[in-house]
Amino acid sequence: MVTLTILLQVAAGGAGLAKAGAVVGAGLAAIGAGIGIGRIGGSALEAIARQPEVKGDIASNMILAAALVEGVALGAVALGFIVGL
Amino acid sequence: MIALLMSSSAMAGSGHDTDGANVPFSPSELIMHHIMDAHSLHIVGDIALPLPIIIYSSAKGLEVFSSSNFHHGEATYNGYRLEHEHIIVVDSEDNLDEAATAEIIDFSITKNVATLLFGVILLIIIFTSVAKSYVRNEGKAPSGLQSFVEPIILFIRDDIAKASIGEKHYAKFMPFLLSIFFFIWVFNIIGLIPFFPGGANVTGNIAVPIVLALVTFFYIIRNSGKAYWIHIFAMPGVPTWVLFILTPIEILGIFIKPLVLIIRLFANITAGHIVLLVFFCLIFLFGDGGNAGGGFGTAVPVMAFTIFINCLELLVGILQAYVFTFLAAIYFGMAVAEEHH
Amino acid sequence: MELITPQIGLLFWMTISFLTLMFILKRFAWGPIMGALKEREDSISEALDQARLAKEEMDKLHSSNEKLLEDAKAERNEMIKEARELKDSIVAEAKEKAKEVTDKEMISARENIAREKTAAVSEIREQVALLSIEIAEKILKEQLSDGDKQKQRAEDMLKDLELN
Numbered sequence: 001m002v003t004l005t006i007l008l009q010v011a012a013g014g015a016g017l018a019k020a021g022a023v024v025g026a027g028l029a030a031i032g033a034g035i036g037i038g039r040i041g042g043s044a045l046e047a048i049a050r051q052p053e054v055k056g057d058i059a060s061n062m063i064l065a066a067a068l069v070e071g072v073a074l075g076a077v078a079l080g081f082i083v084g085l
Numbered sequence: 086m087i088a089l090l091m092s093s094s095a096m097a098g099s100g101h102d103t104d105g106a107n108v109p110f111s112p113s114e115l116i117m118h119h120i121m122d123a124h125s126l127h128i129v130g131d132i133a134l135p136l137p138i139i140i141y142s143s144a145k146g147l148e149v150f151s152s153s154n155f156h157h158g159e160a161t162y163n164g165y166r167l168e169h170e171h172i173i174v175v176d177s178e179d180n181l182d183e184a185a186t187a188e189i190i191d192f193s194i195t196k197n198v199a200t201l202l203f204g205v206i207l208l209i210i211i212f213t214s215v216a217k218s219y220v221r222n223e224g225k226a227p228s229g230l231q232s233f234v235e236p237i238i239l240f241i242r243d244d245i246a247k248a249s250i251g252e253k254h255y256a257k258f259m260p261f262l263l264s265i266f267f268f269i270w271v272f273n274i275i276g277l278i279p280f281f282p283g284g285a286n287v288t289g290n291i292a293v294p295i296v297l298a299l300v301t302f303f304y305i306i307r308n309s310g311k312a313y314w315i316h317i318f319a320m321p322g323v324p325t326w327v328l329f330i331l332t333p334i335e336i337l338g339i340f341i342k343p344l345v346l347i348i349r350l351f352a353n354i355t356a357g358h359i360v361l362l363v364f365f366c367l368i369f370l371f372g373d374g375g376n377a378g379g380g381f382g383t384a385v386p387v388m389a390f391t392i393f394i395n396c397l398e399l400l401v402g403i404l405q406a407y408v409f410t411f412l413a414a415i416y417f418g419m420a421v422a423e424e425h426h
Numbered sequence: 427m428e429l430i431t432p433q434i435g436l437l438f439w440m441t442i443s444f445l446t447l448m449f450i451l452k453r454f455a456w457g458p459i460m461g462a463l464k465e466r467e468d469s470i471s472e473a474l475d476q477a478r479l480a481k482e483e484m485d486k487l488h489s490s491n492e493k494l495l496e497d498a499k500a501e502r503n504e505m506i507k508e509a510r511e512l513k514d515s516i517v518a519e520a521k522e523k524a525k526e527v528t529d530k531e532m533i534s535a536r537e538n539i540a541r542e543k544t545a546a547v548s549e550i551r552e553q554v555a556l557l558s559i560e561i562a563e564k565i566l567k568e569q570l571s572d573g574d575k576q577k578q579r580a581e582d583m584l585k586d587l588e589l590n
Contacts, residue, residue, distance in 0.1 A: 070349065075348060078348050082430055216456075
């Protein structure tokens with residue numbers, strides 16, 4: 001119902017179309033980043049469970065990989081800033 | 086559901102008319118006001134510290150005066166007017182002079198600049214005193230602030246610099262890596278402090294990550310060895326036709342690396358501030374239009390949630406400082422890598 | 427859009443303040459701190475090295491002491507052995523000598539005895555011869571004085587002699 005209202009407003013506003021697109025795009029990017037970071041975190045936990053002695057190395061590599069995925073998602077956030085605000 | 090409807094209409098209306106006396110509460114405006122720069126340092130309530138305005142224009146040269154002359158955008162001073170925290174040039178009838186406005190360069194000590202200077206002085210005081218205690222406690226166990234800072238310095242040296250750059254070259258990057266780490270961390274924390282010396286979204290203002298990334302970029306270029314450029318222009322062990330695809334990507338990569346550093350830091354911190362403020366705005370959205378019950382009712386869960394988000398942001402603050410330093414160290418490691426094929 | 431447009435003023439101040447910060451910290455903070463950390467690590471590792479060296483020295487000393495002790499023990503054992511051998515040999519020699527001496531004495535005694543015996547036997551023989559002659563003389567004298575009786579007597583004497 002909220003979506004419907006937003007869509008109605010978008011239809012009425014015209015300029016709001018870009019904002020709606022930005023919001024949807026941000027949501028999609030969040031899904032992608034969520035899947036990516038979730039997989040990284042899960043795999044890292046599995047790896048730590050399997051070999052707890054290399055925990056430090058795994059953690060720093062995990063953060064590095066997560067940062068790379070996050071970078072892409074934050075591109076979407078930045079795009080949202082450009083269009084939305 | 087009704088409140089959400091109200092909020093969406095409030096957001097939609099916020100961009101256009103803000104001069105009306107009885108406008109509905111606009112979270113978008115409030116959030117933007119908080120995360121953007123300002124020409125006065127807001128302390129509490131209506132009390133704000135005026136900051137110096139420094140304007141350079143080719144026509145009038147350098148002008149310095151206090152921001153209190155603008156009376157929060159209500160008065161015109163010297164042909165200048167403050168509108169939405171932007172200084173504009175107006176003619177005698179208070180109309181915008183676009184050509185002249187494009188000419189001026191605003192070097193004002195804004196809220197962010199003031200916080201920046203404050204933080205820089207803080208960092209200098211902290212670390213010179215730590216350095217002094219190293220001289221004083223020579224040969225003894227670290228004490229006080231020194232013992233708090235030392236593990237972090239050792240972590241940056243051993244787990245970031247030595248691990249990513251290598252034993253041979255890491256030493257010359259240490260001052261830079263330590264500086265950016267503590268700079269980002271301290272300003273992330275200052276940004277999370279909601280009252281006077283803090284509150285400015287310094288690391289979340291794109292100018293700050295841009296400078297940090299540019300310095301990183303210059304460090305990479307200045308210290309890059311032959312092997313680095315060979316890897317970019319002629320990746321060894323790759324067929325020639327692949328190079329036609331790979332080389333442009335690698336050349337783009339030189340610039341994408343600092344760009345991603347900028348976006349990561351800026352977007353993370355700004356997004357964190359926005360999330361925090363959005364939760365706060367919920368109280369006022371529910372309490373909008375004199376609905377005190379809605380306001381108080383939401384205040385309790387919202388407060389709990391903002392405390393949680395705040396703790397998360399503290400973690401993000403240190404994590405982003407770590408990630409920025411770590412990635413910079415990895416890029417330096419690539420730049421100084423020696424040929425070993 | 428405004429959010430990602432950097433303001434020139436902030437860029438300017440940020441560049442100046444960050445470079446100043448880096449310069450000052452490099453000069454007055456990171457330099458001394460890194461130097462002190464390195465010095466301390468060096469001194470710690472040096473101390474550890476020295477401790478290890480001292481331990482090695484101790485071990486060496488200990489083992490040499492042990493060796494000395496072992497040597498002394500061996501020497502003592504050797505000496506005891508030698509002394510025992512010496513004693514044994516002396517005793518054996520003495521025994522030998524004593525045996526020799528007694529043997530010699532015994533031999534000479536035996537010889538003496540034998541000589542005495544032969545001397546005594548020859549003397550006895552002489553005596554017996556003399557006695558026989560005397561007896562014979564006496565008998566002859568008696569026989570010659572009393573014929574039958576003489577005869578009887580001679581027969582008796584002969585009988586006696588035969589018994590002897």
